[in-house]
Amino acid sequence: MGKARSVKILTTIAEVRAEPQRKPRVLVPTMGALHKAHGELIRVARDAVGKHGEVAVSIFVNPLQFEPGSDYKRYPRPEKADEEFCRSAGVDLLFRPSADEVYRTNRSTFVEETSLSSTLEGKSRPAHFRGVCTVVAKLFNILAPEAAVFGEKDFQQLSVIRRMVCDLNFNIDTIAVPTVRDEDGLACSSRNQYLNTDERKLAPVLHKALLAAKNAGKRSANDVVALAQTVINEAHLARIDYIEVVDAETLKPVEMVRPNSVLLLAVFFGKTRLIDNMRLA
Numbered sequence: 001m002g003k004a005r006s007v008k009i010l011t012t013i014a015e016v017r018a019e020p021q022r023k024p025r026v027l028v029p030t031m032g033a034l035h036k037a038h039g040e041l042i043r044v045a046r047d048a049v050g051k052h053g054e055v056a057v058s059i060f061v062n063p064l065q066f067e068p069g070s071d072y073k074r075y076p077r078p079e080k081a082d083e084e085f086c087r088s089a090g091v092d093l094l095f096r097p098s099a100d101e102v103y104r105t106n107r108s109t110f111v112e113e114t115s116l117s118s119t120l121e122g123k124s125r126p127a128h129f130r131g132v133c134t135v136v137a138k139l140f141n142i143l144a145p146e147a148a149v150f151g152e153k154d155f156q157q158l159s160v161i162r163r164m165v166c167d168l169n170f171n172i173d174t175i176a177v178p179t180v181r182d183e184d185g186l187a188c189s190s191r192n193q194y195l196n197t198d199e200r201k202l203a204p205v206l207h208k209a210l211l212a213a214k215n216a217g218k219r220s221a222n223d224v225v226a227l228a229q230t231v232i233n234e235a236h237l238a239r240i241d242y243i244e245v246v247d248a249e250t251l252k253p254v255e256m257v258r259p260n261s262v263l264l265l266a267v268f269f270g271k272t273r274l275i276d277n278m279r280l281a
Contacts, residue, residue, distance in 0.1 A: 007086045009094045015017040024053040027145035032059040033076040036086040037180035037188035042089045044177050056093040059137050064131030079160035111137045116160045116251050133164050147173035153187045157279040185257045189278045202235040210278040219257050241266035
């Protein structure tokens with residue numbers, strides 16, 4: 001954490017636009033329930049913008065990226081704890097709008113990437129990335145950052161946002177931050193708090209499977225996937241959604257592990273769905 005600062009908290013677009021922006025700004029978009037991985041994103045944002053620049057954090061639980069019947073309503077929203085987290089982390093601006101502030105009831109415009117978003121998470125969660133792209137594009141327009149910081153844990157999301165930035169000519173740098181993990185290897189996620197005691201004990205099997213697949217020296221993607229499946233199936237509460245080896249640029253499946261290959265997976269523990277990934281070469 002950085003030196004505590006006085007955080008300016010804004011909740012409306014009008015308030016943001018009324019603020020004079022005289023400093024370069026780096027944005028950390030989040031859905032709140034902030035944890036140490038967000039702290040690392042904020043640290044990287046501060047390094048990027050410098051002590052005289054401005055680190056902005058947005059907290060918005062985006063209804064467009066939640067499929068029907070998912071955890072939108074129960075997604076954690078610890079406002080006071082998040083405010084204190086931002087103060088301790090040295091954040092300058094916290095933008096925390098309501099859903100009604102971000103989306104008009106008669107909205108009819110969305111932002112949709114149609115290539116990178118069609119597989120993996122996009123296959124399991126239809127319309128998810130349309131929601132992601134729409135809200136991130138809106139945040140870019142509202143907050144006008146010079147750069148934005150995203151975690152590599154959400155590997156496909158990072159790829160989709162980079163494509164959107166390129167295709168729509170946003171003059172914004174996207175900064176990627178390596179996955180932050182707990183001591184037992186589990187990737188930090190706000191959804192980890194949904195896990196019960198038994199599920200939490202078993203969840204590090206995801207990292208174990210990724211490491212086993214990376215270090216086995218196997219060249220066939222099918223062999224890599226089979227090995228990861230075997231490791232994960234040792235955890236009796238785990239239910240695999242997908243495990244795939246893809247090219248890191250195109251997200252297309254590959255038959256053989258080669259430079260720029262990445263292994264991505266999604267696994268349920270009870271009702272909690274966790275994702276993780278690791279580059280294989």
